[in-house]
Amino acid sequence: MWMDPPDTLILNEYEAHVWRADLALDKYSQTTFLQLLSPEELTRARKFRFEKDRRTFIIARGILRSLIGKYLKINPAAISFHYSRFGKPGILDNNCLRFNISHSENMVLCAFAKKFDIGVDVEFINPDIEVKDIAANFFSVNEIRNLIALPANQQTLGFFNCWTRKEAFIKAVGEGLSFPLDKFEVSLKPGEPAKLLSTDWEPNAVSKWSMYAMTPNENFVGSLAIESAVHEIKFWDYDIRPESVT
Incomplete structure (x- = not known):
């Protein structure tokens, strides 16, 4: 890559x-x-x-x-x-x-x-964080449900998939921490494509934005969001x- x-x-x-x-x-x-x-x-x-x-x-x-x-x-x-x-x-x-x-x-x-507006995020995969507790405060209801449904050995990666995709998206949108993380949904299951699944404010947003997953290095997760189908x-x-x- x-x-x-x-x-x-x-x-x-x-x-x-x-x-x-x-x-x-x-x-x-x-x-x-x-x-x-x-x-x-x-x-x-x-x-x-x-x-x-x-x-x-x-x-x-x-x-x-x-x-x-x-x-x-x-x-x-x-x-x-x-x-x-x-x-x-x-x-x-x-x-x-x-x-x-x-x-x-x-x-x-x-x-x-x-x-086209673009956002990127990278995170070190910290295996010691309490992913369910953090997800409960920031993720949407469906994202929390999807995270908990993962096998235990995939939940940490699933969490960081979700987190980096959300961060990349709000950075691309450009509204910073004022943007509600639980008002839009992204995919998170390891092995599945990165996607914006829904937003609470614009039904057509999903068709306007593309997301991509990347592995910058071992123990890191990266995500890209762009307002275009590149x-x-x-x-x-x-x-x-x-x-x-x-």
Whole structure:
């Protein structure tokens, strides 16, 4: 699924690109990526209490900037972002390239599309969390029922399938945590396709949105949501060695 990218990036209209980066691979990247960040991003980085979280933010934002720079053929440090009232980022003076980013532990995913809203989420599969308790607070009635119906050894994966699909969808919609997670339903059974099954607010929403499952690495679950039926999704590995940034 995950491939080395071509030298020249071409993103077609009915295509999505998802990039994977393992932050554990290069402990020297932080200094290089710092050079790409804006003053506002540097201020945000300094506010993190723990060095691990600060490093993740710096490298993830640097990766995002370097990729946008490659798609738009501009200096990554010159990119300016704007934010919706719910905090969804966009590129200032460019409404064509849409993107989203997610990270969990050492894994970062960046997703890109043209003109269509897109959301991505990745989560480390923590086997120790109480999936039924969390589901009871956030999932729809049918999702809770479907989760409980799974064999015990599939419930953790089923939970993270559901969680990442919901997160990817609300990130694509762009309304953040104000969006009620229990007002729409997604598939969750391991081995079945990722799908938006229903929403409480728009009967036609299911036909407008596509969902895709991915495995970024062992012990991680990823999901993609896009407001279009894309013809192809390409999965690229990001080389985060310093020389790859320029």
